[in-house]
Amino acid sequence: MQTPGAEAQNPFFAVSDLPYQLPPFALIETAHYLPAFERGMADQLAEVEAIATNAEPATFENTVAALERSGQILQRVSAVFFNQASSDADAEVQEIQGEVSPKLAAHSDAIHLDKRLFARISALVEGGEADSLDAESRRLLERYHLDFVRAGAGLTDEQQDRLRAVNEELSALQTAFQNKLLTDTNATAVVVDDVAELDGLAADAVTAAAATARERGLDGSYVLTLGLPSGQPVLTSLTNRGLRERIHRASVSRGAHCDDNDTLQTAARIATLRAERAALFGHPDHATYVLEDRTAKTPAAVHDMLGKLTPAAVANAHAEAARLQEAIGDEFELQAWDWAHYSDKVRRATYSIDAAELRPYFELERVLRDGVFYAASQLYGLSFTEREDLVAYHPDARVFEVFDHDGSGLGLFIGDFFTRDSKRGGAWMNSFVEQSFLMGTKPVVINNLNIVKPPAGEPALLTFDEVNTMFHEFGHALHGLFSNVAHPTFSGTSVYRDFVEFPSQVNEMWAVWPSVLENYAVHHSTGEPLDPGVVQRLLDSQIWGEGFATTEYLAATLLDLAWHEIAPGTVVDDPLAFEAAALAQAGVALEAVPPRYRTSYFAHIFSGGYSAGYYSYIWSEVLDADTVEWFKENGGLLRANGDHFRRELLSRGGSIDSMEAFRNFRGRDPQIEPLLVRRGLAQ
Known part of the structure; x- marks a missing residue:
């Protein structure tokens, strides 16, 4: 219940007077959300009516x-609320999300199904006004027209009524999937009572597990929380095979416990409704509807690309499995929970690389300031100042002001790096404020990661994968920070879904660029730099395990497509049987290599924006690998290269066709050969 006078004090009702319009988090309370949503929707409907x-x-x-x-x-309340729903949710926030999500779906339909609005936009398209507009405005007009068509503006009244009902139910189901998965992920965290079972785990990780247990009222025990993918990082180092099996089974069974947190039937219903919605638009399935508005254009194009990768990836995975079995010997047969542990052993034996021994060289603060920020300063001329005077939405979230090469303020970057029970798994980028000349705004962007938080006073030491993730997510942040467009619809990462991962994947290259790596890879206690020979072996070792990595990714991608290529009217009664059949038919049903995400915890496609779009990562990686070659051919970490990439691609957002932006940058269409070489798939 909102207190008297709270409406006048609601911080969402006015533009923030903080730098860059940073939301006034010190003033925002949970009680402000619903009134702000209600007024926000009412005000926009009044504006649209006018x-x-x-x-x-x-x-x-x-x-x-x-x-x-x-x-x-x-826009203001949505940006803040949905970030909190992902990064710091509690029962009250989840309840609000469940209430407001269907209302927002109905609100969007009220606008996009308004025949009067559609008639005005159509009149502009058909009347020739586009000829007098600048290129970005002309593209915006075309984008609005297409969005209205794809939202159902051209459907009959009866079809629109059904579409509204489907959209509202989908919105509620997607929220339910997210909340059930978060609850079940927390509930299935693995509790260990005997510290001896944690043999192999780094000392700081053991301490963190004990701290997590204390927070849950389990003094004397150790709690190993679960990340979003099937594979859990601790499986690499744990020597206790029984514990590895417990962790693996807990991971792959999330959301599939036939209880209140079961997500399987929710996922199946989502897929059925999406197929029905596609049929309303005259499409044979949801994938066809989605891909029509992507760079890929058709499911056939995606399958064609995946077909070039899958056989070689699976063959490589089988070869890796045989090598791992040799390392195991006759003691037992290789299982999924053994893979990471013995893969690390083989990597160490082959390349003399010990992942655990690398962690002391990857301290979070050094990686951030002397790695991520340093690369951006060298490539783009950026500088960063932490603004401890500015309050973020959680004590762990830190605010940095970003300055351009000429010293002018570019925007704000917020880093929220640590995992917590209130945060969903994975890593992602959001925006609180998007750059737009029309609105007079500069960007405020956020990176969320899920690094285990160390006890107070101890350093946060990262795995190399976590280092790579930090560079990756900052690539998204740069995409938002460098936006230079007139209209908010096109700002930053507002590009085709199968293009959005491309700039972030390119930014990963700087994690291992020699001058960047030597700048941040320093032992946190001794100050000793990481030996250059180790660096080279680390680079050489990256090809090892690509069979597994590519196969687990392709399995998830093909599972996503299977769910979204079902025909309208299809009802999947047994989602696990459907999943097994889909993987077998695609040729990726390897018992020791589970999909990166199984149906019951595939948040990307059932509660995120990647339905029929998880292929985007490898589709974008074709562009990424080709772009890395361009940087190498042109001298690497140079301002001239960064300025070219920024000017032709990062700054353009959605104001230009994504592939046209790539061609303007690269000088030609992308080639797949660099990706095949990178992933060990070339002949």
């Missing part, structure tokens, strides 16, 4: 630009 009933003939300014300006309160 646009739709404008007696003046439609113009770009009074229709399209007016729509761009509408809904500012709703």
Whole structure:
């Protein structure tokens, strides 16, 4: 219940007066969310009504630009709330999310199914006004028209009524999937009572597990929390095979316990409804509907690309499995929970690389400041100042002001690096404020990671995968920070879904670039730099395990497509049987190599924005690998190279066709050969 006078004090009702319009987190309370959503939706509907009933003939300014300006309160509360729902949710936030998500779906439909609005936009398209617009405005008009068509503006009244019902149910189901998965992931964390079982785990990781147990009221025990993917990092180092099996089984069974947190039937219902919605638009399945508005264009194009990768990846995985079995001997047969442990042994034996021994050289603060920020300073001329005077949404979230090469303020970067029970798994980038000349705003972007937080006073030591993830997510942040567009619809990462991972994947290359690596890879206690020979062996070792890594990824990708290529009217009664059949048919049903995500915890596609789009990572990696070759051919970490990449691609957002931006940068279409070499798939 909102307290008297709270409406006038609601911080979402006015533009923040903090630097870069950073949300005033010190003033925001959970009680502010629902009133802000309600007013935000009401205000935008009033603004839209004024646009739709404008007696003046439609113009770009009074229709399209007016729509761009509408809904500012709703935008502000949505950005803050949905970040919290992902990064710091509690029962009250989850309850609000469950209530507001269907309302937001209905609100979107109320706008996009408004035939008066659609008529005004169509009149602009058909009337030739586009010819008098600048290139970005012309593209925005076309984008609005396409969005209205794809949202159902051209459907019959009866079809629109059914579409509204489907969208509302989907919104509620997607929220339920996210909340059930978070609850079950916390509930299935593995509790260890005997510290001897943790043999092989680094001392700081053992201490962190004990701290997590104390936080849960389990003094004297140790709690190993679960990350989002099937494979859990601790499986690499734990020597106790029984504990490894417990952790693996806990991981792959999340959401499949036939209790209140079961996600399987939720996922199946989501897939059925998406297929029905696709049929309303005349498409044979959801994948076809989605891919029509991606760079891939058709499921056939995606399958064609995956077909070039899958046989070689699976063959490599079988070869790796045989090598791991040799390392195990006759003691037992290789299982999924053994793979990471023995793969690390083989890597160490072959390349003299011990992943655990590398962690002391990857201290979070050094990686951030002397690695991630350093690479950005060398490549783009950026500088960073931590703003301890600015409050973020959680004590662990840190605010940095980002300055451009000329010293001008570019925006704010917020880093929220540590895992907690209230945060969903994985790593991602969000925006609180998006750059737009129309709105006069500069970007405020966030990176969320899930690194285990060390006890107070101890350093946070990262695995190399976590280092890579930090560089990856900052690539998304740069995409948002460098945005240089007029309209918020096109800002930052607002590009095709199968293009959005490309810039972030490119940024991973700097994690192992020699001058960057030697700048941050320093022993946290001795100051000793990581030996260059170790660095070279680390680089050489990256090809090892690509069979497993590529196969587990392709299995998840093909599972995503299977769920979203079901025909309208299909009801999947047994999701696990459907999953098994899909993997077998795709040729990726390897018992020791489970999909990176199974159906019951595939948040990317059932509660995120990657439905029929998980292929995007490897589709983008084709562009990424080709771009890495360009940087190498042109001297690497040079300002001239960074400026070219920024100018032609990172700054353009969605204001230009994604593949046109790539061609402007690269000078030609992408080639797949660099990716095949990188992943060990070349003949």
